[in-house]
Structure formats: structure tokens, C-alpha cells
Amino acid sequence: MRSADSNVVEAEKPTIAHFLPWDGIGGVEIATLRIIEATRDQFRHVAFCKPTALELKDACEKAGVVVVSYVPPEPSVRHALRYFKQSLTVAREMKRLGVNLAHCSETKATYHNSLAAFLARVPMITHVRSRYPEIGLRDRLGFLGVAGYVFVSQDSRRQFALRIPDAKARVLYDAVDITEPQKASVSKTLRKELGVAEGATLVGMIARVNPQKDYDTLANAAALVLAHRTDVQFLVVGDNSVVEMNREHYRHVHKRLVDLGIADRFIFTGFRSDVPRIVSALDLFVLCTHREGLPLSILEAMALGKTVIATRVDGIPEVITDGVTGYLHGHEKSDELANAILKCIEHPDLAKKVGDAAREHCRRTYNSQVFTANVAQIYREFLPS
Template identity: 30%
Template sequence: MKALKVLHSESSRGWGGQEIRTLKEMLALRERGHIVEVVCPQDAGIGIRSAELGFKVHHARMRGVGDMRSLMSVQALLRRRSFDVLNTHSGHDSLVAGAAARLVGTPLVVRTRHLALPITSLATYNWIPHRVIAVSQYVRRYLISAGVPADRVETIYDGIVKPANIAQSTLRAELGLGSDAVICCMVAIMRDKKGHEDLVSAAQPLMAGRPNLHIVMAGNGELFDKIKGVVDGLGLGRRIHLLGFRTDVPNVLRGCDLFVLPTHQEALGQSYIEAMAAGLPVIGTDVDGVPELIKHDVNGLLVPPKNPDALRAAIVQLIDNPELRIRLGEAGRRITEAKFGIDDMADETIDFYWRGVRRGEHHA
């Protein structure tokens, strides 16, 4: 079977779950012998990281439907490189790169929907792409309810690279904490709707009576200074540790006892998968695609969103019950090994692409 030539487009300049998933997919397909490239704005996070990893990166602003300069630039790129697949990821690149691909006759145009938010343009799901990938069944059901035909949308879950065996996490030494500390971890970009302040509110009343309890928050973002101000204002800077952006998330997770992400909105939740793979019991919120990952009292606990009291009760339940932590953590690890591996995501994506390319050739 010949190698696929795949071009990913991304107009977002940020670096979050969407871009991380796309880059993981690019790496996995390249390892399987396929040719994978990306087109994005000059300062886009995915372009910078892709270039560091040896991918060919092309640049276009892709500012929206009227950006004819970008449209013509991407058209020329698609013609020159003869890609089999264009996979778009955000609104502006779906309009610009997607339209360019349709104009030059790229065999398969795919839109991946990463977010659990209302869609702003049905055209970028119905008119421009041939097929749509949803990152969870929740997102797929939403797209169908919004008017995308069911036979155009397929769910492909996020997959993670199995974490290497870390003999000893360096986190506790870094923070000056001993083995008696109980560390609750949150890994998430610091932006609205992730629930950082909910976790601070839930933990604050526990701190005085539980001197060994510590919270670790890994991630940066637009709300970092605000969250730091809240933590410092409560005098909890020595108990709630803001680590900023980390490249060693498995090492951070391995040094913790439980994982919490009290998100208000989540298409699926890569951080939960990574925490489960590390053997941690997880506390999540009963929203959007999260229940597809976390089954209450099976591999974690689910609480209502925006509810610090319920979150606090779940944290206490896990702190006070080491046996429960072990049971939920082991179940989570088994689930990730069975269902959420990078190989599963890569194989399903390649199969999805080939089916679409062949259908396009058949109808050409």
C-alpha cells in the first residue's frame, strides 16, 4: 500500500489539547511511513513544534473567508505537493484551506472537531469537507443534531503514547515534599472553563485541618496571573503549587496521588487519559464527553461542574481511602491500555483516510 500524503491545516496560534492531539497524530502517521506536513500562521504553536520535530511546515495567515492571498497560497501548495488528504482543524483554516482543496480537487478533505462548543459555521462541516472526525461520541451527537449528516461523521478517540516507566518522580524533591504528602494534581491550560478556581475553592477549607495536603497545577495560559493572585491572596502559595508549562507531565503525574480536572466544558479530555495511564484515580465533571472516559466509582469519580462543595467531598473521599485510590487507579490504567493508545488512534485515522480517498477516486 502506497504512503498517504497528508496536509494538516491549523489557523489557531495557541497550544492546547487540539494542537497536541494533531501533532501526536502527525508523529504516529509519519512513523508508519506516511508523508505528513502542516500549514499554519508563522507564529502558530503547532508549526513551531512541528518544525522542531522535523516536519515540513508551510505558512499562511488564513484569516477567514475573505483571505484570498492565503487561499491562493494554499491552492498552489496543494497543487505542487499533490496531497491525498487535507485535514482542517479550526474555523478559519477550514474555510480557507478547505475551499482551496475543493478548488484544486484534493481527493479527501476532512474536518476534525475537537471542541464541545456550539459551531459557528455549518458550511465548514457540510459543504467544504467530505468527511468529519469527532473526538468523542458527545461531539458526534452534537454535530448530527446541528445538521451534519450522520454518515459524514465518525468518532476517533484521542490516543496517548504509553508513558515510560519512571522509576522515581522528581516532583516531590522539586517541591520539598516527603512521602507523607498527599498531592492532588491538575494538568490544564489556564483559561476560562477549566475550573482552576473551583479547585482552589474546594481545597481551601481542607488545608488547615490537613497539613499534608498539597495541590499541584501544571499549565500556563491567559489566567495564570489571575489564579496566582487568588492563591497568593489566600496565603496558600506553599500548599497550592503553580508549576507553569511542563514538558514532563508523566513525571509530574507519577509524583501525585490523585488527579482532578473540574472542567465546565470538555469534548473528551486528554489530561484524564494521561492521568489514568499513569495509574491515578481521577475526579472529573459530568459534562460533555467526560463520561465517555470516566465511569463513576469504576475508574474515577464524577461530580457536577461549578460545584466546589461536591468537588471537595470527592477529594476527601479519595484522600481518606487509599484502597479506593488504588482500585480506581488500576481500573483507569486498564481502560487506557485497552482503548486509548496512540496505535488505536493512528490505525483508525489511516483507515478513515483510505476509505475517503478511495471513495473519492471511485466517484472521480
């Protein structure tokens, strides 16, 4: 139970409202929870979640965050009155909670909630986590009142369709805690639980099964790898059932694996909350993607000393130096991905050297102390004076 003094201290902190636009839990949601955890001593946090985001609301509540269930306002000229009323409802909720700054976890949240922030007279910042080289006129209207933009990489800022003055733009790299990998005996038990054959090389991808992620290239690369070696299995950790788009794409991916005759070499776990434990049990970490700002999953794998093989797009080359702290393959180049996987399997000493270098790179560059200070500075810069 909190003391009266602790409640007073909590009330005196500036309040940050986090707007989360999706039903499931993926990179955006995990990154938001990390920001909350990093800055909870300095700020009070509330999370605006959709009514259907049950797992996400549960995760926020477990993190000690005040959760608000709300219907995101739908911008519409044809239904302008409805949009205004929905925005006014959200604005009143922000006022009731004493929100000082609205933080949109993704640009979609900005599109829905910019009018609400304006009506509440609360400054809004938006996180830009991917590549947006084109933004339609209607969508641009949602950015008119944005006070600041937080980009996850220099590349995401460079490719953003809107011209953002330096005074409004910040680049915030994520951070990871450097922890020791779990004991071999623990990983062995986990691999057995997941159905991994004893002695198999386990290649894992941590990402929701979504069209943004390039699972076709992973499937094609896996077929090439398995044509050379039969002692390899592939593990996919990420939502494939909660969000309808992910369910549909999972059906597409599964059909592709069946057509290639390798469906039995893939294990899909769905969403898991013990990702670091699973990453520790991997031999190799891959990330195939069509577009990406700067994926936290890569940093988490590097911090555990895993050899990472990822697509050379957007902000990923800002984190990985090819052949030094990981391996990069061309977009949709399944042969390059397969060759990198086989190289790591056949030259384990080299793969370990690259994984060790990746871990040290994270220790020096992406540490949580710098991350916490940077987030707090951004919040204080955009909080009303």
C-alpha cells in the same frame, strides 16, 4: 541521511496537511502530533502553523514533519477580495506540497481554511474536539465544503449544531501507551525540583490556563481541602504565558488564589514537554472544565494508574465510570470536587484500587494499535479515489 529509495517511498505516500489554528501547545496540538506519529509509516504529513507558533513549529520539526508557516485566511464579506487572495496563497502551497487530504485539527481551522481547500481541490476533514451546540450563520459557511467530521466522543457528535449524515461522521477515541510509572526515587527528585514539600499529597491538573478550563472551581475546592488538611499542594501544568488569552486568565486565577489565601499552595509550571514524567509524580489527577470533548490528559493519567477526578461534562463520562475507574463531580461543584479529593487522600487503598481499574480499562479499550488502524481507515475513506 535518507537514501534515495526512502525518499521515493516517502513521496509515494498520500500527503496529509494538518492545519493548526493556535499559537501555543495544548491538547489539540499534542493530539495532532500523536496522530502523525501513529500513521507516519502510511502517510506523509505536513503542518500548517501560524508564524507566531514558535514552540509548536519546533515540536513539529522535531517530529520529522514538514512545517509551513502561513497566515490563516480571515473570512470576510466586507474584505472578500483579501480573503480570496489569502485562501489562494494557501491553496497554492497545498498544491506545491502535493497535499491529498486536509485535516483541520479543530473547527477554528476549518473556518479559516475551507475556501483554500476548495480552491486546491483537496478534500477536507475537520476534528470536532468539544461541544458546539450553536454555530452562527457566518461560521456555518466555513463548513459547506467539509467532506468528513471526526468527533472525539459520541457526546461531541450529539451536541454538534450541524446535522451530519452518517456517511460523513466518524467517532475517534484517542489512545495511550500503557507504560510503567517511573521509580519512586525519580518522582521524589522531580517533586523536589518543582518545590513540592516532602510528604505532601500532590494534586495535579494538566491543562492550559484558559477560560475553558474551570480553574475557579479548582481554586474553591482547594480552599475547602486545605481547610481540612495542610499537607496538600496543587500543581498546574499548561501554558500560562505564550498565548495572550492564557496570560490574562492566569492573572485572574492567581488573583483568585490570593484572595482565598492559598496562592502559596499552588505551583504553576507553564508548558512542559515531560507530562508523563510529571503525572507519574502526582498522587491525584484532577481536571476541572466547563466543556470538553474527550481530554487526552485523562487517558494519560489513567494509563499510569492514577486516580482521576474530573468534571461530569460532555465526553468525560464515556471514559470514566464514577467510583470504578475514577470519580466525577458536577459542573462548578467545588464541594463535590473537594469531597472526592479528601476521600482519596483519607482512603488511599480505595484510591489505588480505582487507579488500577483505570489502567486496566485503558489497556483494554484505548490501545494504540486500534487507534492507528482507525485513523488510517478514516484517512483512506476520505482521500480522493
